Amino acid sequence: MSAVASNVETKDIVIDEVFPHAVEVIWKALTSAQLIARWLMPPTGFEAVEGNRFTFKTNPAGAWDGTIHCRVLEVAPNRRFSYAWKGGDESNTGYGSALDTVVTWSLTPVEAGTRVRVVHSGFVTPKNDTAYRNMSDGWVKVLQRLDAVSGEDK
Amino acid sequence: MIDAVPNSITIVMRALADPTRRAVFERVFESKEISVAELTRGSGVTQGAISQHLKSLKQAGLVAERAEGRNVYYRAAPQGLEPLVTWMDHYGVFWRERFQNLRDLLKEIDP
Numbered sequence: 680m681s682a683v684a685s686n687v688e689t690k691d692i693v694i695d696e697v698f699p700h701a702v703e704v705i706w707k708a709l710t711s712a713q714l715i716a717r718w719l720m721p722p723t724g725f726e727a728v729e730g731n732r733f734t735f736k737t738n739p740a741g742a743w744d745g746t747i748h749c750r751v752l753e754v755a756p757n758r759r760f761s762y763a764w765k766g767g768d769e770s771n772t773g774y775g776s777a778l779d780t781v782v783t784w785s786l787t788p789v790e791a792g793t794r795v796r797v798v799h800s801g802f803v804t805p806k807n808d809t810a811y812r813n814m815s816d817g818w819v820k821v822l823q824r825l826d827a828v829s830g831e832d833k
Numbered sequence: 834m835i836d837a838v839p840n841s842i843t844i845v846m847r848a849l850a851d852p853t854r855r856a857v858f859e860r861v862f863e864s865k866e867i868s869v870a871e872l873t874r875g876s877g878v879t880q881g882a883i884s885q886h887l888k889s890l891k892q893a894g895l896v897a898e899r900a901e902g903r904n905v906y907y908r909a910a911p912q913g914l915e916p917l918v919t920w921m922d923h924y925g926v927f928w929r930e931r932f933q934n935l936r937d938l939l940k941e942i943d944p
Binding site: 694700704705719738767772774795797799 | 897899910920923925928929931935936937942
């Protein structure tokens, strides 16, 4: 998947499974605040209305207080439901680094029930692919160099 | 690489000067994600000592931690790779767990 800017690339997490339940039941589970609290996380301010903002609270990290800021993007009853999912902080690396993604649920009735697909999209690769490769090689070199240095100390 | 970022290397090497701490880091580095209990197993030192080493490694920015329930998991933290690797791993696990939760809930409300 390519983003608009030529030097930015994003990756997605996709999970796709068939559930033995009618599409209406699954839609209810995906769009009811009470039920979301039970299978996903307790939401604050949730309403399945386009444009509505809501939050989840998870483990904080560094400058990030752990709040995931969401906004409903699309509501197509029994078919499609998506929301922006933003968290983290620019000053963090790793868990808690800045995150600007979208979660999209797609429901498709099938003979055995309903196919449920979630796409969590927008995970940005490092801004500079060269930096990505350099850091990957760099860590191996750091460890190799430490081997050499450690050997000298003996 | 090494010449380009002398400060980072100095910090890394200082944090890894202790042979036990370095061994801990190498195990974290070799793992996708690893818990304190797993690190303690076969290490020959106490879990408390492992936790102290991980604290030092974390302060040096060499490992990142993720809490899940009562467990804490560690991974190596190469800066350039970290945002992608950590977030995608985190959410890959997160959504698989949520799918299972959803499956369980649906069984309960719509048997």
